[in-house]
Amino acid sequence: MDLPAGAIDADLHPMVPGLSALAPYLPDLWRDQITLRGMEGFDTQAYPPKAPKTVRADWRPQGEWPASRIGHLREQVLDPWRVSRGIVTPLYGVQLVFNEDMGHAFTAALNDWTRAEWLDADPRLAGSIVLPMFNAEHAVAEIERCAPDPRFVQAMVLVMGETPLGRRHNWPVFEALVKHNLPLAIHAGTAYRNPVTSLGWPSWYAEDYAANQQAFQSTMASLITEGVFVRFPTLKVVLLESGVSWLPAFLWRLVKGWKGVRFEVPWLDRNPFDVVRENVRLSIQPFDAPEDAETVQRVMDHLGSDQMLLWSSDWPHWQFDGPPRLPPGIDATLARKICVENALSTFDRLALEVTP
């Protein structure tokens, strides 16, 4: 099925063209450190710059960084696909920094770069507040600093962080998000605080990328069992580049466990599957199902909700060739929900009308 007109793209990734691009947005102290320390950049092995998966080959321009200018995004996504709104989320590895003050400074610079180079450049764009999660106070401060700009429609953390995301030391972050009506986006990727699989380090990129799914599962289990949605019932969580088809089977297992050891998490007074249907949304690039309508329909039946999925291109990551298509077997009504309506009900700050 082709994309309906006016689709909202929930997962776009501008790439920072080298650390020097952030320099104008850094305080003098940290700007000078780039030169003094000979810092080369925060390109992360979660998305190695030259890996095929990181940028579709035909989206790599000659002689310049791919996906680094608003022109690239307009030419490759916004204009040809008649996208009405797009949410940009840079995946530059500011989360990798171990010095929490330096991490905070570079994360704030990245958010200002997003604002100046992307949000100011095209009224169709909205942004994600990248959160410095090493320190919850810094994350809260960054939410408070950026939230007054309504073009920031969500905040973003990587799925593999320091500790399981639902732990109570992160609750001030969730409280700030709820206060400002900002969903929490959780994107594939890692801050490299732990091996990317619970078995240890894998050998290959294919293993590494697939391991994100385990991380999404454990993150969902953490948020649900720690009672984050009990304490913050209006918090919305958006899984980006998570894949979709794994979710029902994972929840069957979690629900089964919960029925037996409910007493361990007595605050969890609802079936975890119902919690997910109400509070969690997923982008559909990738969807991770065979290309047949019957299987896709079965996944939709298992999800048991037509409100959970959000369309995304995942630009410039290599998830597909040619123009965007929806998974087979999705009818026009559902397509409209996935591409437009679900995003509007997820991101309260996102309106279809844009003011240039």
Added chain:
Amino acid sequence: MKHIVAPVAEIPPGERRLVEAHGKRVVVFNLAGEFFALSDRCPHQGGSLAAGPVMGLVESPCPGEYHYGRAGEIIRCPWHAWEFDIRTGKSRFDPRRMKVRAFPACVEKGEALQAETFPVLIEEDYVVVEL
């Protein structure tokens, strides 16, 4: 149909007894002198509740706070550890839709039970379930 389970003294507080009568398997509990009877078949896959552990009820008004009370009033199926309220048969994870069948149980005087086929002593009290 009335079934005499045992003299009261044979099922002390905190104890339980499995009985089979009229084609049914029923487990009878003594909660501090009050008697309750549940089907011995877990509604999930048929595990014998008579073989499960009991515990109190853990409740919580918010994450991190635990209220633990009603000691010994929750029976857990030995197979998948589902919790059931001994007083009502209702499961804890979905009390409205998932429950084990409960039967009325009470204590009656032997004197009043003389017409039954079960041999009784007039001066004893008996646990009785209505099946």
